[in-house]
Amino acid sequence: MRVTVRLFARLREITGESELIRELPDGHDARALWDDLAKEYPGLSPYRASVSCAVNEEYAKFTAPLEDGDEVAFLPPVSGG
Amino acid sequence: MVSEPEPPSERYQVTTDSLESARVVAAVAAPSCGAVTTFLGLVRDHNTGRRVLWLDYEAYAPLAVRSFELIGGEASTRWPSVKLAIHHRTGRLEIGEASVAIAAASAHRTDAFAACRYAIERIKQIAPIWKHEHFEGGDVWIEGATADPDDDAARRVAFERACG
Numbered sequence: 001m002r003v004t005v006r007l008f009a010r011l012r013e014i015t016g017e018s019e020l021i022r023e024l025p026d027g028h029d030a031r032a033l034w035d036d037l038a039k040e041y042p043g044l045s046p047y048r049a050s051v052s053c054a055v056n057e058e059y060a061k062f063t064a065p066l067e068d069g070d071e072v073a074f075l076p077p078v079s080g081g
Numbered sequence: 082m083v084s085e086p087e088p089p090s091e092r093y094q095v096t097t098d099s100l101e102s103a104r105v106v107a108a109v110a111a112p113s114c115g116a117v118t119t120f121l122g123l124v125r126d127h128n129t130g131r132r133v134l135w136l137d138y139e140a141y142a143p144l145a146v147r148s149f150e151l152i153g154g155e156a157s158t159r160w161p162s163v164k165l166a167i168h169h170r171t172g173r174l175e176i177g178e179a180s181v182a183i184a185a186a187s188a189h190r191t192d193a194f195a196a197c198r199y200a201i202e203r204i205k206q207i208a209p210i211w212k213h214e215h216f217e218g219g220d221v222w223i224e225g226a227t228a229d230p231d232d233d234a235a236r237r238v239a240f241e242r243a244c245g
Binding site: 006009012050052054057058059073075077079081 | 222
């Protein structure tokens, strides 16, 4: 399956990308996708415990299975207001 | 309050335009409301000993709007007569400019004050928005809370702050 990854703020700067396309094996969840990205971009690793994720513009659990065409966003700790 | 003065899109916005408290007030005011409280968050010229020059705000806009709707729903559950409007700005903001505008309308003032405070606390907890602070000598991304709308402990903290 193919998913779009969205990266914001510091995560966008670490990777140099705001959007990535990734081919994933069936059954991959957001945690597995994150771990793949952290291997590719080691600078992401310190965020493993603090990052949030959203799937198709809704907050989601890292363990929710992904589907073909999903948009998966990884969000560093927030600082709005 | 039974009237619906504005569609939700007027109530919850992420925008690069300047914010005006009159617009959030207009989005929630209704004949059944005896009180509207507002909150404006402004760009401050200092932070933890640094002289701040400007802030760049980044948002995941559709999810930010969804989080504002969620916060509005939480407030209406806790204070049934309350209606919220939340507008948040993105892009480069200069010192003194408003980054967030909130209005809470209610039949009575107590709930309007509490809900307005609740809204800003929850925005800081769960809205996918980030400040990039540019200060004298450098720049830094400000990172606060891990965003988790299902974190009951965080929600309780926001309620406690709102209700004093």
